[in-house]
Amino acid sequence: MKLQEHHSKTLLRRAGLPVPPWSVASTAAEARAEAEAYLRDGAQRVVIKAQVLAGGRGKAGGVKLASTAAEAEQVASQILGMSIKGITVRRVMVTPGADIVRELYLAAVLDRTAKRIRLMGSAEGGMEIEELAETRPEQIHSLFAHPHLGLLDYQAREMAFALGLAAHLPAAAGIAKGVFRAMVDNDADLVEINPLAVVRTTNADGSITDSLQALDAKVTIDDSALHRHPDLEAMRDLDEEDPVDIEARAQGLSFIRLDGTIGCMVNGAGLAMTTMDLVKRAGGEPANFLDIGGGARADKVAAALQLILADHHVQAVLVNIFGGIARGDEVARGLVEARSRQARNVPMVVRIVGTNADLAAEILAQAGEGIQTATSLDEAVQKAVAIAAGSAAPA
Ligand code: GDP
Numbered sequence: 459m460k461l462q463e464h465h466s467k468t469l470l471r472r473a474g475l476p477v478p479p480w481s482v483a484s485t486a487a488e489a490r491a492e493a494e495a496y497l498r499d500g501a502q503r504v505v506i507k508a509q510v511l512a513g514g515r516g517k518a519g520g521v522k523l524a525s526t527a528a529e530a531e532q533v534a535s536q537i538l539g540m541s542i543k544g545i546t547v548r549r550v551m552v553t554p555g556a557d558i559v560r561e562l563y564l565a566a567v568l569d570r571t572a573k574r575i576r577l578m579g580s581a582e583g584g585m586e587i588e589e590l591a592e593t594r595p596e597q598i599h600s601l602f603a604h605p606h607l608g609l610l611d612y613q614a615r616e617m618a619f620a621l622g623l624a625a626h627l628p629a630a631a632g633i634a635k636g637v638f639r640a641m642v643d644n645d646a647d648l649v650e651i652n653p654l655a656v657v658r659t660t661n662a663d664g665s666i667t668d669s670l671q672a673l674d675a676k677v678t679i680d681d682s683a684l685h686r687h688p689d690l691e692a693m694r695d696l697d698e699e700d701p702v703d704i705e706a707r708a709q710g711l712s713f714i715r716l717d718g719t720i721g722c723m724v725n726g727a728g729l730a731m732t733t734m735d736l737v738k739r740a741g742g743e744p745a746n747f748l749d750i751g752g753g754a755r756a757d758k759v760a761a762a763l764q765l766i767l768a769d770h771h772v773q774a775v776l777v778n779i780f781g782g783i784a785r786g787d788e789v790a791r792g793l794v795e796a797r798s799r800q801a802r803n804v805p806m807v808v809r810i811v812g813t814n815a816d817l818a819a820e821i822l823a824q825a826g827e828g829i830q831t832a833t834s835l836d837e838a839v840q841k842a843v844a845i846a847a848g849s850a851a852p853a
């Protein structure tokens with residue numbers, strides 16, 4: 459789950475990292491009021507930033523500076539409602555504008571190959587890391603945290619030196635450790651600060667102070683660990699999620715949309731993957747991965763079918779159920795019931811074996827046209843692939 463910048467910054471704060479204050483506004487008038495407060499408190503400028511789950515907002519015109527409250531309102535009204543990479547901006551962040559001396563990059567990522575958390579830093583901040591990795595990979599400094607010992611002090615200092623932050627050693631090393639802590643404490647698979655900036659402030663006596671500040675933040679939480687973090691689940695931005703994903707989660711279904719034409723309804727993740735493999739081998743393309751789970755009841759089956767048919771590319775539905783705890787007759791009833799409520803009449807091939815398979819067969823036989831049955835998995839797959847290819851299989 460990707461978090462918006464303001465939520466990501468909340469997590470960085472909790473990990474003790476230096477983040478400038480911010481507010482979130484959903485109207486230009488609100489943005490104006492927030493800007494007024496920062497300007498009154500001594501900020502020279504404010505930054506108005508689109509809150510969307512996409513990178514490169516700056517380039518897209520979603521990050522803008524303003525020097526007065528009126529200008530902040532005007533800029534906010536431009537940014538609110540604009541579309542960035544296909545996402546409509548509904549909220550903006552208002553934050554005091556920093557006087558940037560240098561922009562750096564610092565991130566922690568879960569490196570699945572190394573099986574460790576990798577800390578990545580670069581003195582070349584601001585630009586997108588993918589671009590840097592492509593053009594000047596030698597500019598990226600990586601180190602790996604030990605799974606039990608964590609990120610050690612010497613490693614944090616090593617990163618600080620690699621970023622050219624010797625003049626800010628304790629602060630920079632503290633930030634490196636904070637990024638690592640934010641990663642572990644939140645079960646994140648990415649914590650990215652880009653830019654981490656050297657920011658200049660002029661003191662009352664005219665002297666200047668340079669300090670490090672996290673000016674942008676991007677955190678992604680490992681979905682499989684979300685159950686351990688109800689407070690993070692509450693940060694989910696439903697506006698930016700596919701309605702199909704929201705519905706699947708509400709129904710307790712594991713559903714992943716793919717781009718084929720054969721909708722698959724299967725119980726058990728292993729069986730679902732096997733079914734997809736067989737569809738591919740038979741020359742078809744699965745439209746989705748769907749595990750309806752063990753002990754699936756009629757209402758869950760109906761919800762699953764609805765999710766599958768919401769995808770207009772689906773030409774055939776392949777149902778492969780191994781009845782263990784799930785009873786075949788219950789699944790069959792769910793299918794018949796759900797089918798009668800569907801606007802779209804997509805042919806269905808059903809294979810149900812195991813508990814109450816005979817009852818299931820009776821129910822399906824009475825269901826009439828549109829539902830074909832198969833006894834073996836190969837037969838079911840072949841029928842579904844033939845239907846999707848346009849040459850209806852013999853009933
Ligand atoms: P992104 O484009 O989505 O990564 O959004 P960022 O928050 O990283 O902002 C993009 C760029 O805007 C940064 O790299 C900075 O150059 C600039 N920027 C962001 N915040 C400030 C600020 O407080 N002051 C100044 N002067 N520039 C800023």
Ligand code: MN
Pocket residue numbers: 584652653674
């Ligand atoms: Mn950025």
